[in-house]
Amino acid sequence: MDRLVGATVRGAREGCCDDSAVWLRRLTHEVARSEPSGGLDSLIGVLARAAGSCGAILWEASETELDPAGPAIAGAWFADGVTIVDPACPDPITMEAFTDHTLVMAAGARDRRGSPPAVIAALPLEYLDGRRGALTLLGDDELTGNSFDLTVDLLDVLPALCVLVRERRCLALVRRCSDILQDAEVESARQGPGGGDSGDHLGDHLGRVCTVIGDTLRCGKVSIFLREPGAPDGVFPLVASSVGGTAPGVPARSGIGLVGRVIECGRPLVAPAGLAGEGSCRGAEMAVPLLDGDQVSGAIACRGLPGPPFHFTRSDLSALGLIAPHVTRYWRNWLHRRAISVENRSWLLLAAGITAFNKLASEQLARTDPDDQRIYRAAMQIVRDVGPDCVGCDVYRSDAHRPDRHRARGASSAEQRLWPAESFPGAGGAEPEASMEFALSVLRSGRPGAMASPAGAAGWLAGTPIQVSGQVYGVLVAFGRCSTVPSNALQVGEIVGDQLGLYLHLRQTLQRLQETRGKLQATLRSQAEALEDLEHQLGGPLLVATERVDLTLQHGRFDGRTDAQLRAVRGLCRKAARVAMSAAVFAALSKGAAPRPRFELLSVDDLLRLLISGADDAQLLSNPRRRIRFEVEREGIRILNRRLIQADRSFVEQCVGNLLDNAAKYSYEDTAVRIHGSVDDEGFAVRVTSTGLPVDPADAKLCLRRNWRGSVARTTTGEGSGLGLWIVDHLMRSMKGAVRVQPVQDTTTVLLTFPIA
Amino acid sequence: MKPFIVVVEDDHLQEALLEDQLQRAFPAARIETLVTEQEFRERLADFRTDRPDVIIMDVMLRWAFPSPTATAPPADVASGGYQRAGFRCAELLFQDPALHDVPVIYYTILEGGDLEPDTRRLSSRTTYVRKSKDHDYLARKVRDLVGPATSAPSAAKRG
Known part of the structure; x- marks a missing residue:
């Protein structure tokens, strides 16, 4: 034409x-x-x-x-x-x-x-x-x-x-893509950490972006390639595409093809039809890099349609270039959310693991022979489950805690040594020599440490001392295959190491406590036996001495001075016999045994004799300068009439003697200690009433506790051990009776209640 | 000059016997018995002018006898308690510049080994004598400190 x-x-x-x-x-x-x-x-x-x-x-x-x-x-x-x-x-x-x-x-x-x-x-x-x-x-x-x-x-x-x-x-393309990614962000935020950040969700959202790009720029296929941090260098997996399909796409490789060249040089490129693929007759193609700072994190690639316009223009490249920052930002946010999500899951897992560990530890500590190996394995399982990329663990115990059969011969006491206590999951983990060497370095430094590619091998090692309050029990070593040490590997190891240290510390403390308890029990037994022996050796001679003085007083005729001396001697013998008996009761109670009464029926006359004798002794032994009078109100006792009480005579003497000792100790000068009686529904009560240091009514029951002493008594006289009423309480209960303290201002009445036979 | 012996003993049964024995051993001595820690503290100022030649001190000593008018003991007595009150009295003595060299004999039923930690920090002019029915040993110790007895009995008694 x-x-x-x-x-x-x-x-x-x-x-x-x-x-x-x-x-x-x-x-x-x-x-x-x-x-x-x-x-x-x-x-x-x-x-x-x-x-x-x-x-x-x-x-x-x-x-x-x-x-x-x-x-x-x-x-x-x-x-x-x-x-x-x-x-x-x-x-x-x-x-x-x-x-x-x-x-x-x-x-x-x-x-x-x-x-x-x-x-x-x-x-x-x-x-x-x-x-x-x-x-x-x-x-x-x-x-x-x-x-x-x-x-x-x-x-x-x-x-x-x-x-x-x-x-x-361009504006419409940017707005639509931005809307999609914004909606994706909102969805992730609504679903919370980890809710919408799976790889599938990422592919779905970015796939929609690809479709929009394809529609707007009339591309046959739009693909997004993204590289995860830590993934092999130069390989960018296909994450999303405008073309459906579940089969994993071919990843882009740096330097290969148009996308590879874009990734390599970090700038957009476009190729006309027929030049895109190494001499092939493919359609037009263009790609833009996804730049995160100065790093290329991926690329968006487009292929043209077989119809008009058959190629990509500068305008198309510019439009695609506007989408790239949005995709990059979304990818960065997604990675951040995923990191948080992984970390959250990791901490939750750690918390659950620690809870289970503590339960196991408490179970084992309750046993006579705790299974340490089980505890080690549980600790290592936590580290392996929680620690990113952790494939196994080793627990080393310090030589100081090593059983003798394992102790290295010739090891210097100054040199810190370790011995392998447990490995998980067993053989096939880290190189044993490298792991031990690393554990020793952690032990020497006393601080957690990590290293990548130990001794030229691939992977990482992270170690933390197993310790409590500066007491080191060993080292926990975790290892993995990555070329870099995972960010929270040390933290996880430290937490589990501390927990393990706490267990070992508790175990050791409990063991020492048990040993101490055993020694204490042996000591108490030996002291109780000694007290029993004292009672045995004292009781016999004092009994004989008392009886001989009694006989001498009954059959002999003495002047008043000699008579008084003999009565005083008899009183001292009885007091000493009561102290000896108190020692025996104390010994029995210390061993957990209850006093065994020898019951007999006591009439009112028996009781009167016993009470008068006790009052006489108390009078003879009290300081005459203090003018304290011990008085038995006979009529008050005689209300028992013909009724009998069932009791152990020596126990009753002991109880009355202790009450009169207390009355002598705490009464004011020139007062009377009244010994009288009463009958009520509970039985017959011997009542000892004295006027002296006041007892707080709130403390009435506390008086019966072992070693308890009222604050006024403790600071005024100072003397006394707080055992007298405690012994009386046990003796009375052994006889089915009771002791009660009834204070009213500075008057105190102590009741010994016996069941009437 | 008559020796002046102070006995600090709260058990009236022992106090009378001890005083009799000492008076027999030291007929010319003036013997004063104090029966509580409170009495000892009250007399301390007087001792600066009427200095004892020796003090025979019980170790377990009550603060005071019960009385409706009794005052609360000082803080060191309330916290220190009754078990080692004799040492507390001796310390007051040794802290006094006028009395710090008065010899003290701890006269107690307690074993010497039980007292070891407490006596270690006291003056070198202290002696320990365990209570027993043999009062001669105590008398010899007193004689070493105040010289032989020369005068007729002259006991002063308080409490």
């Missing part, structure tokens, strides 16, 4: 102003209402219709490194039933218009009426950024003067409108 070249565009514009206004309105209206994804095509459609064409193609300088850049399709419109044969390659008319920046009309177009549509004209165009472009019109007839003028008029505003359409498309 011949061509008309060099026609002046402005030369044929008269008389078309009215039509131009109408079509301009249509054009701007189309820009305003069109969908962002198809805006440019619609715009070209208006232009084509204004020109009376059945198709139009808008070209722009391609986004390749070729110099000069060739034309590439930016948009296209075809009437129904019209297709373009090879739109990827510009026709000569278009090429000439693009290269020479001149209008080129197809010659002889009028003769082609009835033939398939062909290029009838190509108009040069200059975009606002200075790049060249062209508009190709297709039809089956040449352009008329009016149509030509109209097309030229509309072409004047086309660059500005193109910018407008593209900006609207």
